[in-house]
Amino acid sequence: MGEKSLQKKQYILETARKVFMEKGFKNVTMKDIVEACDISRGGLYLYFGSTEEIFLEVLKMEAGEADDVFSDNITEDATASDILMLFLKEQKRELLRKKNNLTVATYEYFFSTDVPKKDNILKKQFDSAVKIIEKLIEAGVENGEFECEDCRVTARNIMFVLEGLKITARTIGVSSDTVDEELMYILQGLGIDD
Amino acid sequence: MGEKSLQKKQYILETARKVFMEKGFKNVTMKDIVEACDISRGGLYLYFGSTEEIFLEVLKMEAGEADDVFSDNITEDATASDILMLFLKEQKRELLRKKNNLTVATYEYFFSTDVPKKDNILKKQFDSAVKIIEKLIEAGVENGEFECEDCRVTARNIMFVLEGLKITARTIGVSSDTVDEELMYILQGLGIDD
Amino acid sequence: MGEKSLQKKQYILETARKVFMEKGFKNVTMKDIVEACDISRGGLYLYFGSTEEIFLEVLKMEAGEADDVFSDNITEDATASDILMLFLKEQKRELLRKKNNLTVATYEYFFSTDVPKKDNILKKQFDSAVKIIEKLIEAGVENGEFECEDCRVTARNIMFVLEGLKITARTIGVSSDTVDEELMYILQGLGIDD
Amino acid sequence: MGEKSLQKKQYILETARKVFMEKGFKNVTMKDIVEACDISRGGLYLYFGSTEEIFLEVLKMEAGEADDVFSDNITEDATASDILMLFLKEQKRELLRKKNNLTVATYEYFFSTDVPKKDNILKKQFDSAVKIIEKLIEAGVENGEFECEDCRVTARNIMFVLEGLKITARTIGVSSDTVDEELMYILQGLGIDD
DNA sequence: CATGAATGAGAGTTCATTCAT
DNA sequence: GATGAATGAACTCTCATTCAT
Numbered sequence: 143m144g145e146k147s148l149q150k151k152q153y154i155l156e157t158a159r160k161v162f163m164e165k166g167f168k169n170v171t172m173k174d175i176v177e178a179c180d181i182s183r184g185g186l187y188l189y190f191g192s193t194e195e196i197f198l199e200v201l202k203m204e205a206g207e208a209d210d211v212f213s214d215n216i217t218e219d220a221t222a223s224d225i226l227m228l229f230l231k232e233q234k235r236e237l238l239r240k241k242n243n244l245t246v247a248t249y250e251y252f253f254s255t256d257v258p259k260k261d262n263i264l265k266k267q268f269d270s271a272v273k274i275i276e277k278l279i280e281a282g283v284e285n286g287e288f289e290c291e292d293c294r295v296t297a298r299n300i301m302f303v304l305e306g307l308k309i310t311a312r313t314i315g316v317s318s319d320t321v322d323e324e325l326m327y328i329l330q331g332l333g334i335d336d
Numbered sequence: 337m338g339e340k341s342l343q344k345k346q347y348i349l350e351t352a353r354k355v356f357m358e359k360g361f362k363n364v365t366m367k368d369i370v371e372a373c374d375i376s377r378g379g380l381y382l383y384f385g386s387t388e389e390i391f392l393e394v395l396k397m398e399a400g401e402a403d404d405v406f407s408d409n410i411t412e413d414a415t416a417s418d419i420l421m422l423f424l425k426e427q428k429r430e431l432l433r434k435k436n437n438l439t440v441a442t443y444e445y446f447f448s449t450d451v452p453k454k455d456n457i458l459k460k461q462f463d464s465a466v467k468i469i470e471k472l473i474e475a476g477v478e479n480g481e482f483e484c485e486d487c488r489v490t491a492r493n494i495m496f497v498l499e500g501l502k503i504t505a506r507t508i509g510v511s512s513d514t515v516d517e518e519l520m521y522i523l524q525g526l527g528i529d530d
Numbered sequence: 531m532g533e534k535s536l537q538k539k540q541y542i543l544e545t546a547r548k549v550f551m552e553k554g555f556k557n558v559t560m561k562d563i564v565e566a567c568d569i570s571r572g573g574l575y576l577y578f579g580s581t582e583e584i585f586l587e588v589l590k591m592e593a594g595e596a597d598d599v600f601s602d603n604i605t606e607d608a609t610a611s612d613i614l615m616l617f618l619k620e621q622k623r624e625l626l627r628k629k630n631n632l633t634v635a636t637y638e639y640f641f642s643t644d645v646p647k648k649d650n651i652l653k654k655q656f657d658s659a660v661k662i663i664e665k666l667i668e669a670g671v672e673n674g675e676f677e678c679e680d681c682r683v684t685a686r687n688i689m690f691v692l693e694g695l696k697i698t699a700r701t702i703g704v705s706s707d708t709v710d711e712e713l714m715y716i717l718q719g720l721g722i723d724d
Numbered sequence: 725m726g727e728k729s730l731q732k733k734q735y736i737l738e739t740a741r742k743v744f745m746e747k748g749f750k751n752v753t754m755k756d757i758v759e760a761c762d763i764s765r766g767g768l769y770l771y772f773g774s775t776e777e778i779f780l781e782v783l784k785m786e787a788g789e790a791d792d793v794f795s796d797n798i799t800e801d802a803t804a805s806d807i808l809m810l811f812l813k814e815q816k817r818e819l820l821r822k823k824n825n826l827t828v829a830t831y832e833y834f835f836s837t838d839v840p841k842k843d844n845i846l847k848k849q850f851d852s853a854v855k856i857i858e859k860l861i862e863a864g865v866e867n868g869e870f871e872c873e874d875c876r877v878t879a880r881n882i883m884f885v886l887e888g889l890k891i892t893a894r895t896i897g898v899s900s901d902t903v904d905e906e907l908m909y910i911l912q913g914l915g916i917d918d
Numbered sequence: 919c920a921t922g923a924a925t926g927a928g929a930g931t932t933c934a935t936t937c938a939t
Numbered sequence: 940g941a942t943g944a945a946t947g948a949a950c951t952c953t954c955a956t957t958c959a960t
Contacts, residue, residue: 147944166447168362171929182946187931246447252507253360253440265508291524295517299497302504302518306496309503313446314459323489324496330485331525341919367954376921381956535923554835556750559950570925575952634835640895641748641828653896679912683905687885690892690906694884697891701834702847711877712884718873719913729940755933764942769935921960930951939942 151189154179159200163242167197167250197251201263204244222282223334226275230325237308238318246312272297279332289333300328345383348373353394357436361391361444391445395457398438416476417528420469424519431502432512440506466491473526483527494522539577542567547588551630555585555638585639589651592632610670611722614663618713625696626706634700660685667720677721688716733771736761741782745824749779749832779833783845786826804864805916808857812907819890820900828894854879861914871915882910 157179161170170193176186190196220228236243252264276297282288290296303324310316351373355364364387370380384390414422430437446458469491476482484490497518504510545567549558558581564574578584608616624631640652664685670676678684691712698704739761743752752775758768772778802810818825834846857879864870872878885906892898 150944168444169448172931173929183930184932184947185945188944192930249443249503249507250362250447253444254363262508268504268508292517295521298514299518299521302500303493303496304500305503306498306500309443309499310462310496313443314456314462320492323486324493327486327489327493338919365954366956377955378922378957379920382919386955538923556832557836560952561950571951572926572953573924576923579952637831637891637895638750638835641832642751650896656892656896680905680909683909686902687906687909690885690888691881692888693891694886694888697831697887698850698884701831702844702850708880711874712881715874715877715881726940732940753933754935765934766936766943767941770940774934921958923958923960925955925957927953927955929953932948932950934946934948936946937942937944939944 147189154181154186154189155196155200155203158196159203159244162197162200162247163244165247167193167247168254170197170247194251194255197247198263200244201248201251205263205267221287222278222285223287223329223332226278226282226332227329229275229278230328233304234318234321234325237304237311238316238321245308249309249312268301272301275300282332287334290331296331299331303328341383348375348380348383349390349394349397352390353397353438356391356394356441357438359441361387361441362448364391364441388445391441392457394438395442395445399457399461415481416472416479417481417523417526420472420476420526421523423469424522427498428512428515428519431498431505432510432515439502443503443506462495466495469494476526481526481528484525490525493525497522535577542569542574542577543584543588543591546584547591547632550585550588550635551632553635555581555635556642558585558635582639582643585635586651588632589636589639593651593655609675610666610673611675611717611720614666614670614720615717617663617666618716621692622706622709622713625692625699626704626709633696637697637700656689660689663688670720675722678719684720687719691716729771736763736768736771737778737782737785740778741785741826744779744782744829745826747829749775749829750836752779752829776833776837779829780845782826783830783833787845787849803869804860804867805869805911805914808860808864808914809911811857812910815886816900816903816907819886819893820898820903827890831891831894850883854883857882864914869916872913878913881913885910 154175158170158175161174161178165174172186172193173183175193175196176183179186190199237245248264252262272294276293279288279290279293279296283290283293307316307321307324348369352364352369355368355372359368366377366380366387369387369390370377373380384393431439442458446456466488470487473482473484473487473490477484477487501510501515501518542563546558546563549562549566553562560574560581561571563581563584564571567574578587625633636652640650660682664681667676667678667681667684671678671681695704695709695712736757740752740757743756743760747756754765754768754775757775757778758765761768772781819827830846834844854876858875861870861872861875861878865872865875889898889903889906
């Protein structure tokens with residue numbers, strides 16, 4: 143597959159991404175993607191064999207651009223709580239975004255497929271996020287910003303709350319205020335009286 | 337609709353419930369339900385017009401049998417923390433159950449339909465659970481079992497963690513130990529050193 | 531499947547039979563049969579799942595009407611050679627018939643499918659024909675009409691010649707005269723100077 | 725077409741031949757051949773316009789290497805029956821060979837195409853084989869090895885039996901023993917008590 | 919009420935064939 | 940000559956939904 147093909151593949155992935163954001167995973171057909179890309183039926187099959195295949199690659203793309211929240215935007219002299227608050231703020235923004243969001247598609251995908259554990263991208267992302275938060279909290283504890291007994295469990299708790307907010311936002315709806323309250327609650331749990 | 341019809345409707349709902357537990361929501365077709373019920377295609381349409389309609393009624397049935405956790409099994413002299421722990425234990429059992437569980441179907445249903453807020457059963461259940469937990473915590477605070485600043489926020493936090501565990505269990509998988517750790521963490525947050 | 535359905539199934543089989551006679555086996559699609567029957571796409575699938583399935587049933591139908599050559603048309607006082615000649619004449623008629631003939635479809639079908647031996651209808655038909663011819667020859671030998679060393683081998687030889695003529699008729703073409711010559715040759719081999 | 729092109733054409737034909745042996749005629753697509761040859765789609769079309777075209781040329785190639793059975797392997801002082809038996813033995817070997825054999829493809833090809841008589845390679849091969857066998861039998865009769873009334877008809881009979889065995893081998897299956905019995909039967913018909 | 923045959927829309931998938939490079 | 944991306948036609952198959960009985 144030459145230079146050009148790669149560009150097209152990329153184009154398909156980006157277009158498909160929008161489709162998945164719009165319609166979730168299960169509702170998307172190969173035809174949908176074909177039409178969104180304005181290419182021929184057969185043309186798509188030249189690059190991908192199924193919506194699963196496409197979605198998985200979209201997810202990989204996404205993952206490649208993730209955890210930039212931690213690496214970007216961070217100044218030299220940022221404190222642990224600065225970084226954590228930045229992260230939570232970003233998460234809030236994400237989870238309140240109505241569309242333009244792969245959350246639903248991702249959940250639907252991982253519902254339907256029995257992904258073997260080790261290949262589960264979602265798990266990798268989750269675990270990686272936990273690890274980063276854990277490190278962050280440890281750092282915060284060391285320089286007296288935070289207090290916590292078991293940083294690993296605390297980090298996981300933060301992630302579970304975020305997951306809970308995420309799924310709730312998609313199924314029930316959550317107000318911006320409710321999210322704020324919950325994020326405060328997390329910070330208070332770390333001994334910060336924001 | 338006569339007595340007999342009601343019985344049949346009930347029969348369909350109960351059978352469909354099993355199908356939804358088995359296959360989620362999106363994967364279930366009218367055909368699936370027809371076959372599971374062993375009735376005629378046309379017969380099903382006499383009672384329900386779509387899987388959405390059926391699922392919604394299944395959900396209503398479910399709701400009718402819910403929050404029994406709080407009402408059942410509770411002895412006169414149970415403390416607030418006894419009841420809360422019972423509740424959490426029950427939730428753990430639910431979320432670790434692989435099949436026989438409407439979680440996935442429910443999420444899928446609320447992903448796909450743009451349910452108007454006021455009709456959203458899930459929201460009602462969530463809010464009702466929050467309220468009960470809140471009351472429970474308040475009671476616990478009053479008699480010195482718990483300590484907490486804002487009982488409403490704390491109650492919601494518990495629910496979000498539970499939701500987070502639930503969705504994670506279905507997409508990534510959670511170990512029994514991890515669930516335990518998180519439940520402990522919640523209790524510790526209430527000032528209990530279990 | 532009720533009375534009516536059986537009639538429709540029969541109708542489909544008879545229509546499909548004509549299609550197979552016209553186009554062989556491999557060239558026939560479900561669409562072809564749908565169109566020939568003038569029913570809906572889904573309608574056909576109600577009865578049959580594939581062209582293989584249909585063809586196999588067509589073949590069974592055909593088999594049910596076979597070896598009537600021996601049972602019909604035979605008068606009380608017919609000699610063995612009378613019957614044999616009648617049989618060969620019938621075979622000649624069959625193999626020279628340009629269309630209206632399932633030969634090609636049958637060969638194509640048995641080329642493409644790896645039919646397990648015991649299920650192979652063609653084999654059953656072949657073996658049954660050999661047996662009948664064998665019996666016939668034995669009868670002829672007993673009353674002095676025929677002479678032959680090994681009736682089984684002779685019977686098989688007749689069948690192989692007929693198969694050879696059949697396949698040749700479909701691929702190269704055979705003239706009526708050539709068939710006659712070969713049938714004579716067979717009879718001469720049995721000691722008849724027709 | 726230059727030297728190089730001819731080589732490539734030859735290469736394609738040889739590769740395609742293997743594909744036809746493997747899959748018959750009808751199951752072979754241009755894509756199959758492209759892939760087997762590991763050339764480009766467009767590249768194949770520079771040389772051949774369809775699988776029919778390719779197969780026909782494969783068949784011509786084959787024909788060029790045929791009747792070597794008679795020309796090769798034959799010593800000066802071989803008797804007619806030596807040669808005939810050699811031929812039959814070779815035929816047996818061919819028809820019992822499971823794969824590596826163009827029989828099925830050839831039949832399928834001549835089923836599907838309405839080949840004009842004069843172009844029918846198969847007919848040429850058949851007629852040529854008949855002629856050679858006829859000559860052989862005549863020679864055998866002259867020097868007292870064989871006896872037969874009409875050598876032409878006898879020669880054709882041999883060919884039809886062989887065709888019958890061939891097609892039967894591909895559709896029903898034939899045991900080595902059965903083939904032997906039939907070949908013996910042919911020789912006995914020529915007055916040889918092998 | 920209940921049945922289940924029938925319809926037809928729509929998704930998936932594969933290839934022959936073309937054509938710009 | 941050669942490539943291989945691209946197209947679009949053709950098939951397969953499955954269901955939601957209707958309707959005569």
